[in-house]
Amino acid sequence: MSTHSGVKIDLRKQSDVVAARQSGRRIANDLGFRSADQTRLATAISELARNAIQYAGEGVCYITDESNQHTAKVQVVIEDFGPGIPDIEKAMTLGFSTSDGLGAGLQGAKRLVHEFAIETEPGHTRVTIAVSRPKE
């Protein structure tokens, strides 16, 4: 893990989803992100944390300050040890109007953040997202 400061939130129950998105907002706020970016990040975390609990039973959310000299950055890793996503391409391209499941959450989250990466295989899924902004 990063040497930067951060938090780890176990995702087991619905209230953990709320805790994760609130932590994300707080950390983004502390790093000087404007309100719209805080909301984008919190919303994306909410989608991904729910997916982890819903499809894998439980997961873990790491939120870290990855800022450097020039850029303020919040990175969020949401990881689970569930079945994995068999057809990730399909899950990501399913239309929003027709899907309220996994694809909707992933796609929604991706549209909200500056960086989005997903690695998935049976037994392990890791989604990494980040918002960043240039420092003044």
Added chain:
Amino acid sequence: MAKIPILKLGDILLSTIQIDLTDQDALVFQDDLLTNVKETNAEGVIIDITGLDVVDSFMARVINDTANMAHILGAEVVLCGMRPDVALALIEMGRQLIGVETALNLQEGMEKLISIIEGKRK
């Protein structure tokens, strides 16, 4: 969990969501509101979401479904108080609150709801 209060003002139900809801809380709220609509024969419902700082795809669906179900029960629904950041995030996600009337704040929401109800009575 905290119960979301639902107030009755004449033929209108007013509900203000002031805390961050879990998925289960949202579903309980939906159930409570619809039960209230049925029991009180409400003609209109205002859902004030000033206190929600995140509306993700699940919450958006619950709001949508609640409005549609209330409508089927004969009540008009106006959603008010959505924060600009929340509206922005919903649009960016490609989410729409289809078929839900919206207003900027509680006062405008009330005016809109009354005008819809009066229009229906004519």
